[in-house]
Amino acid sequence: MTAPALCFFSPSGSVQDADALQRAASFLQEQGYALSYQPHTLAQAQRFAGDDKARLTDLHSVFESHYDIAIATRGGYGLTRLLPQLDLAYLAAQLLARPKKIVGHSDLNLLQLALLAQTQAVTWCGPMACFDLGATPVNPFMWQQFSQAMQTGRVNFSFMPTYLEATPVTLAGHYRGRLWGGNLSLLCSLIGTPWLPTITDGILFLEEVNEHPYRVERMLLQLAQAGILARQQLILVGQVTAYRLAEFDRGYDLPTALARVQAEVAVPIIAGFPFGHVYEKTCLPIGGMIDLTIPHATTAAIEVMATA
Structure with missing residues (x-):
């Protein structure tokens, strides 16, 4: 071979x-x-x-x-x-x-x-x-996901979600759509250029590093105000890491930022997606199809399959 x-x-x-x-x-x-x-x-x-x-x-x-x-x-x-x-x-x-x-x-x-x-x-x-x-x-999870993706063109995994507003009971079911996204700052930098995908009924995933939660909120609101978030089925927020809160934040943190964005958009935001500038990450086909099964129970994992 x-x-x-x-x-x-x-x-x-x-x-x-x-x-x-x-x-x-x-x-x-x-x-x-x-x-x-x-x-x-x-x-x-x-x-x-x-x-x-x-x-x-x-x-x-x-x-x-x-x-x-x-x-x-x-x-x-x-x-x-x-x-x-x-x-x-x-x-x-x-x-x-x-x-x-x-x-x-x-x-x-x-x-x-x-x-x-x-x-x-x-x-x-x-x-x-x-x-x-x-x-x-x-990281063993990263390597298993990478190996599966490279050998078969698909990945399967599950993750424990954090729901921003809607409950699993209202969201429970199967979702299928085109997967796209990645780094939030870079995605926002493409707005107004010919290099930003126009995806309707997609499933958007986002991650970020070295950005304070207020900047994350601002960029997400920019995507919302540009009409991009409203065109999606789901928004999956991965790992947001390597930021430092300040004393004058007075309790303002990443969950606060995400909750504020969720209040602005009807599309469900689900955090906890296993991707970002971290060692434990999956491997995702940008432009491929993703299937998610959301269970009724709050403590149950979301099952995911993504295919190129």
Whole structure:
């Protein structure tokens, strides 16, 4: 059996922890993957993994090459610069001609959403090489979800939800829709651009890092006021991490922020979704279909299946 071909690429920020990337490489090779690197994976130009031209060249090479999987090393910032220069139809055609799974989150989310908006191409919101696959130890749930996604094109999992307003009794049932979303800040940055998907009756998932709850509330209200939230069936809020509350918040926190947004929109918001800038995360097909079964009991888990 031929070993799956996997490559690392750095479309945004430069690799800050080369040891973590080496641990990721060793781990993947131990799991039977044939590993390669794009030429500028470890490049540095100011805060970026090479200049814009170098990163753009590597990005095109990822789509043009015969890999089975391509995983971003890390996020940071950089893809916003590249979006106007990307021929997304060409990249999507390369995905059809040379099928592969493009995997990552954080800044890579911009490319994922842009591809979905303009071509309906499906990519995978999943682990990063350094943070996730270079962790010690590698999170077992993340690895199981990633492996299932890469091998079968689908994932199954359950999670314990937090309901913002509606009760499980009123929400109980089966939901099926197109899955999309990712990082809240990046999604908001695409409003008014040609790279924001227009999804109706979808299931939107969101996560965030390093943003105070008031900023999370502001961005969610922006999505609501732009009419984006009202077009969805459900809004799934993943992990919102690495923020610090202030003394003058006086009790204002993330649940307060989410409750305020829920008061503005009729679409149910459900928190606790297992994705974000955390080690324990699932792997999700951006643009794929997701099925959720919500039980009547408050203490019961929501069952999920997502398929590319």
